[in-house]
Amino acid sequence: xxxxxxxxxxxxxxxxxxxxxxxxxxxxxxxxxxxxxxxxxxxxxxxxxxxxxxxxxxxxxxxxxxxxxxxxxxxxxxxxxxxxxxxxxxxxxxxxxxxxxxxxxxxxxxxxxxxxxxxxxxxxxxxxxxxxxxxxxxxxxxxxxxxxxxxxxxxxxxx
Numbered sequence: 362x363x364x365x366x367x368x369x370x371x372x373x374x375x376x377x378x379x380x381x382x383x384x385x386x387x388x389x390x391x392x393x394x395x396x397x398x399x400x401x402x403x404x405x406x407x408x409x410x411x412x413x414x415x416x417x418x419x420x421x422x423x424x425x426x427x428x429x430x431x432x433x434x435x436x437x438x439x440x441x442x443x444x445x446x447x448x449x450x451x452x453x454x455x456x457x458x459x460x461x462x463x464x465x466x467x468x469x470x471x472x473x474x475x476x477x478x479x480x481x482x483x484x485x486x487x488x489x490x491x492x493x494x495x496x497x498x499x500x501x502x503x504x505x506x507x508x509x510x511x512x513x514x515x516x517x518x519x520x
Contacts, residue, residue: 368463370470373419373431378410380428381419388453409435416478417448422458422467430454430463432471437484446481450517452497459493468501475519485515 373381382403389398413419413433422430430453437447450471454464475483485503487494489511498515499505507514 367424369423370420370467373421377421377428381431382406384431384453384455416475416480420471422463429458430467432467445479448480448483450483450485464497465500472502481519483517487513487515489513
């Protein structure tokens, strides 16, 4: 567990799924506003959450006993060789706690935890219109490695 301005970072607990999902769902309303959501979106999100294991996991930021954000590290590829060494990062904050450095600190904490793992490369995908998230990722040590018509592709090598 780590502290940063009265914020604690730790692995998520099973009973925190609803709070994690709520923060994610609120966040995607703006970043994925133009997307058609699948009808089983919550079930798919639950699959990601319930399959967490080892370093493929969800970490949370907690402030004064309240879950205020989370960061997930999920497998990037299905190929067994690539899967062990590559991951995708997602970070979401309760909007009342954004723009105060919690997300950046949480990402740095997770990157430090990943030094103990076999994961070597982290990928992130940020909507081009989401300047706050782009800045957070850059300040956390990620680099831009490409883009699509609507996404910035980011990367971080874990050493």
